[in-house]
Amino acid sequence: MSSDKAIEVKGLTFTYKGDDETQAVKGIDLDVERGEFVVIMGPSGAGKSTLANSMNGLIPGFMKGKYGGSVLVNGHEVKGTPVSRMAKEIGLVFQDFEAQLFSTNVNLEIAFGPENFGVPRDEIVQRIEKVLKTVKLEGFENRQPATLSGGQKQRLAIGSVLATYPDIICMDEPTTDLDPVGKLGIFTIAKELHESSDFTLVIIEHETEEALHADRVVVMKDGEILRQGNPLEVLREVRFTDEVGIMSLQIPKYFKELLNCENCDLPLNPEDGYKFFQQQGLKIDQGKYDQLVSRDEERRNGYGEVVLSVEDLVHVYPNGNRAVDGISMDIREREFVAILGHNGSGKTTLVKHFNGLLAPTEGNITVGGKNTREHSIFEIGKEIGYVFQNPDHQIFADTVFDEIAFSPKIRGSSEEEVKERVSEALDAVELAGYEEKDPFSLSKGERQRVAVASVLSARPKIIVLDEPTTGLDYKEQKRMMELIKKLNDSGHTIIMITHTMWVVSEYAHRVAAIKDGKIMMDGPTREVFAREKELYDSYLKTPHIVSLSNMLDRTVLSIEEMKFCTGGLQ
Amino acid sequence: MDMFLYMDLNTYVHRLDPRTKLLLMFLSFAVGVMYKNIVMLVAALVLVLIYGGMGHILSNLKRIKVVLIMITLFSVVIWSIAQSGETRFLIFTLEGVLYGIMIAIKTNLMIVAGMVFLSTTKIEEIAEGLVKIKVPYRGAFAFSTAIRLVPMIVATSYTIIQAQKSRGLDLESGSLFEKIKKYVPLMIPTLVSVIRGTNVFSMALESKGFGYSNNRSNFLQLKMSGHDYLMMLIGLTIVAVASYLKFDPTAYNTLINLFPWGDFA
Numbered sequence: 001m002s003s004d005k006a007i008e009v010k011g012l013t014f015t016y017k018g019d020d021e022t023q024a025v026k027g028i029d030l031d032v033e034r035g036e037f038v039v040i041m042g043p044s045g046a047g048k049s050t051l052a053n054s055m056n057g058l059i060p061g062f063m064k065g066k067y068g069g070s071v072l073v074n075g076h077e078v079k080g081t082p083v084s085r086m087a088k089e090i091g092l093v094f095q096d097f098e099a100q101l102f103s104t105n106v107n108l109e110i111a112f113g114p115e116n117f118g119v120p121r122d123e124i125v126q127r128i129e130k131v132l133k134t135v136k137l138e139g140f141e142n143r144q145p146a147t148l149s150g151g152q153k154q155r156l157a158i159g160s161v162l163a164t165y166p167d168i169i170c171m172d173e174p175t176t177d178l179d180p181v182g183k184l185g186i187f188t189i190a191k192e193l194h195e196s197s198d199f200t201l202v203i204i205e206h207e208t209e210e211a212l213h214a215d216r217v218v219v220m221k222d223g224e225i226l227r228q229g230n231p232l233e234v235l236r237e238v239r240f241t242d243e244v245g246i247m248s249l250q251i252p253k254y255f256k257e258l259l260n261c262e263n264c265d266l267p268l269n270p271e272d273g274y275k276f277f278q279q280q281g282l283k284i285d286q287g288k289y290d291q292l293v294s295r296d297e298e299r300r301n302g303y304g305e306v307v308l309s310v311e312d313l314v315h316v317y318p319n320g321n322r323a324v325d326g327i328s329m330d331i332r333e334r335e336f337v338a339i340l341g342h343n344g345s346g347k348t349t350l351v352k353h354f355n356g357l358l359a360p361t362e363g364n365i366t367v368g369g370k371n372t373r374e375h376s377i378f379e380i381g382k383e384i385g386y387v388f389q390n391p392d393h394q395i396f397a398d399t400v401f402d403e404i405a406f407s408p409k410i411r412g413s414s415e416e417e418v419k420e421r422v423s424e425a426l427d428a429v430e431l432a433g434y435e436e437k438d439p440f441s442l443s444k445g446e447r448q449r450v451a452v453a454s455v456l457s458a459r460p461k462i463i464v465l466d467e468p469t470t471g472l473d474y475k476e477q478k479r480m481m482e483l484i485k486k487l488n489d490s491g492h493t494i495i496m497i498t499h500t501m502w503v504v505s506e507y508a509h510r511v512a513a514i515k516d517g518k519i520m521m522d523g524p525t526r527e528v529f530a531r532e533k534e535l536y537d538s539y540l541k542t543p544h545i546v547s548l549s550n551m552l553d554r555t556v557l558s559i560e561e562m563k564f565c566t567g568g569l570q
Numbered sequence: 571m572d573m574f575l576y577m578d579l580n581t582y583v584h585r586l587d588p589r590t591k592l593l594l595m596f597l598s599f600a601v602g603v604m605y606k607n608i609v610m611l612v613a614a615l616v617l618v619l620i621y622g623g624m625g626h627i628l629s630n631l632k633r634i635k636v637v638l639i640m641i642t643l644f645s646v647v648i649w650s651i652a653q654s655g656e657t658r659f660l661i662f663t664l665e666g667v668l669y670g671i672m673i674a675i676k677t678n679l680m681i682v683a684g685m686v687f688l689s690t691t692k693i694e695e696i697a698e699g700l701v702k703i704k705v706p707y708r709g710a711f712a713f714s715t716a717i718r719l720v721p722m723i724v725a726t727s728y729t730i731i732q733a734q735k736s737r738g739l740d741l742e743s744g745s746l747f748e749k750i751k752k753y754v755p756l757m758i759p760t761l762v763s764v765i766r767g768t769n770v771f772s773m774a775l776e777s778k779g780f781g782y783s784n785n786r787s788n789f790l791q792l793k794m795s796g797h798d799y800l801m802m803l804i805g806l807t808i809v810a811v812a813s814y815l816k817f818d819p820t821a822y823n824t825l826i827n828l829f830p831w832g833d834f835a
Contacts, residue, residue, distance in 0.1 A: 053773075056777055058773055058776070058777070061776075062772075062773060062776065082776075082781070082782075083776035083777060084776055084779045084780055084781045084782040085779075085782060087776070087777055087778055087779035087782065088779065088782075091777065091778075092773075092777040094770055094773065094774060096767075096770050098722075098767075099722075099767045099768075099770035099771050099774065100770060100771070100774035102715075102718055102771065102774075102775075103693075103694060104574070104576060104578075104692040104693055104694060105578075105692075107789065108692075108694050108789060108790070111789035112778055112780075113778040113779050114787070114789075115786050115787050115788060115789060116778065116779035116780050116781070116782050116783075116786060117779050117782055117783070117787075118783060118785045118786060118787045119787055120787055121787060121788065121789060121791065124787065124789050125789075128789075142578070144574065144578065146574065157774075160778060161777065161778060164778065164779055352732070355736055357732050357735065357736065376740075377735050377736065378735075378738055378740050381736065381737070381738050385736070385737075386733075386736040388729070388732075388733040388736070390729075390763075392759060392762055392763055392766070393726075393729050393730050393733045393759050393763060394730070394733040394734060394737065394755075394759060395758075395759060395762075396754060396755045396756075396757075396758035396759050397755075406737060406738075406755070407737045407738050410737075410738045410739065410740070411738055440762070454737060455736075455737065458737070458738060
């Protein structure tokens with residue numbers, strides 16, 4: 001057996017049991033060289049996770065189905081080898097960091113893998129030290145994993161896998177639930193692992209901007225590999241990435257659409273973009289830019305009354321954690337506010353006060369004239385709807401209709417009215433015709449929209465959304481945001497928590513950045529995103545197009561805006 | 571939110587070997603099961619509380635105070651009606667009240683003893699302690715995993731309650747039957763989320779080599795020290811004395827005479 005290749009996939013096909021109609025992967029061939037860093041991208045349902053799970057034997061060992069072809073990892077035939085044996089060769093890190101950590105402290109978490117392989121204790125001690133250094137968690141030895149931040153938890157998960165000394169690491173969307181700087185931390189570790197030794201790295205990722213550091217990018221769709229090659233080349237092909245449905249890099253997309261050229265050598269990042277901008281003799285048309293700014297202003301003048309007011313809010317959890325530490329803000333009718341902050345900054349705690357799920361320790365919240373201290377969640381629920389992050393935390397009914405009818409029914413609406421409200425809500429989320437479907441059989445994006453509809457059916461004036469785009473692919477994210485924008489245009493006030501920065505820059509009117517329970521910045525999106533350095537200090541990173549415009553001393557928020565105010569074209 | 575019962579401190583009790591703590595817990599259970607005498611049970615409860623106080627974990631009892639109080643109330647109310655006796659007032663009997671108190675102390679004694687054990691012993695130590703007393707590793711791990719999953723389930727159901735309350739679910743009002751129906755929107759998402767979570771959990775376990783071989787090594791080093799033997803000795807002595815009291819008729823009569831109404835043997 002040749003062992004010069006780390007991974008050899010030959011004609012892999014897999015059909016999940018219970019879903020006999022669709023093949024998750026359709027005859028994939030993929031070789032990964034020793035020491036290579038490969039990023040796998042593609043929309044939901046592309047078969048990326050299926051591919052990852054078949055590398056360490058979870059497929060077909062753990063998840064059953066029809067298996068064809070072969071996968072060799074370090075020369076071992078994966079099919080027929082126990083997952084626990086494969087753990088010596090390849091470490092797998094999952095997206096859900098909460099569920100993969102289970103020990104009482106960091107040391108024990110990392111020791112678990114080596115213990116299983118009977119590594120002597122002295123060596124385990126050495127390994128812990130080494131691994132903690134690699135994942136930058138020195139000094140956390142005795143901390144409980146539950147007390148770590150999201151980024152730290154995911155780094156610990158990587159560490160716990162590294163400790164068995166596999167020479168291949170595969171990460172399945174490791175950064176989906178992390179804030180931008182937490183993401184960066186994971187990618188830094190990946191890069192260092194790649195540089196420092198002959199680790200082979202396979203990472204499944206949605207973020208195009210981060211894939212640039214890889215040796216090779218593999219783009220999948222519908223169970224097939226569409227294209228692979230140097231990320232600089234593959235990702236420069238904006239037309240292709242647009243077509244597949246992964247997010248195109250903003251800088252080449254902007255220049256391609258602006259200059260209308262097919263095969264020119266486009267820059268990929270803001271720095272090169274800036275140079276290219278100058279070379280091409282482009283400049284910002286001040287008149288047009290002023291138009292953008294005055295459009296913002298007009299929109300602000302069109303807002304209604306204050307509908308939600310937060311006064312000196314403090315929230316202290318029973319364990320003494322001061323999660324919200326003196327926040328005041330007023331939100332007016334028809335505003336679209338994005339609340340940003342790192343994992344654990346207190347943003348979820350803050351918004352949970354808005355519909356009375358949490359009571360203030362100090363201060364007051366007034367929603368539509370009602371103080372949340374004096375009214376029940378049920379009453380405040382008429383004014384404000386709350387869409388939780390994970391749609392699976394609220395879906396329970398057998399049909400989409402019943403799910404959405406839950407709220408109006410419980411509020412005593414007549415049958416006629418329930419029907420009317422359900423169809424109105426379904427129209428709003430573009431799921432008309434789905435009434436009789438089983439919500440559990442829908443895709444994640446569709447379930448998320450059902451969750452939104454089930455809140456809309458109560459006809460709230462204000463809608464709070466906790467990370468509505470997390471875990472969705474680019475197309476689904478875009479669709480979700482268009483829907484929220486439509487709701488906003490039709491008069492709803494929107495308050496949204498998110499980590500996805502391009503979503504904020506393209507859709508939000510106003511940004512409040514929270515750090516350690518305090519508001520660091522609060523203002524119109526354009527003004528806040530101009531302060532790139534300060535954002536970075538709050539663990540937030542602006543999208544590429546915003547960074548480029550900031551280098552040009554203006555702040556534009558989307559490719560469309562940038563195209564609109566670029567002047568100097570021949 | 572911290573859902574683990576374990577309190578990460580470094581006290582005398584925390585430093586004891588898990589086997590010692592396991593033994594002490596079972597001895598407390600034994601006394602609880604053996605006796606139907608209020609005096610004995612109160613004495614045992616006091617000893618367990620002192621032992622917990624040494625571990626600085628009594629504050630953890632606050633978290634289950636609702637459970638403890640409910641058990642006491644239910645036990646007293648139900649037994650005072652159900653137990654027959656001579657000293658009757660309305661539908662209650664005095665014997666029943668005392669019997670209820672006895673059962674309440676018995677139950678609470680065992681819960682508190684279990685709580686002290688879980689608050690002072692890491693889950694890994696429990697598993698390792700069980701392995702050391704020859705429980706197969708997989709069994710020990712399954713047991714410790716069950717303890718581990720409780721906080722996960724509690725945290726998930728907490729989020730789900732909040733999500734459904736936000737949609738207008740009102741758990742407080744309505745008749746009993748209506749209330750039961752109201753729990754459907756909570757049960758289904760909880761089950762779905764827990765099944766999903768445990769699925770990732772078991773995949774993560776296998777991906778870290780769980781079950782690779784039966785010769786596992788151990789990062790935690792368990793060693794019985796003088797303190798362990800001392801505590802075991804104290805525990806065993808107390809139970810021995812208690813057994814003597816139970817099985818020697820004269821001694822037992824002396825005990826009963828301390829508080830004749832509190833004995834139900």
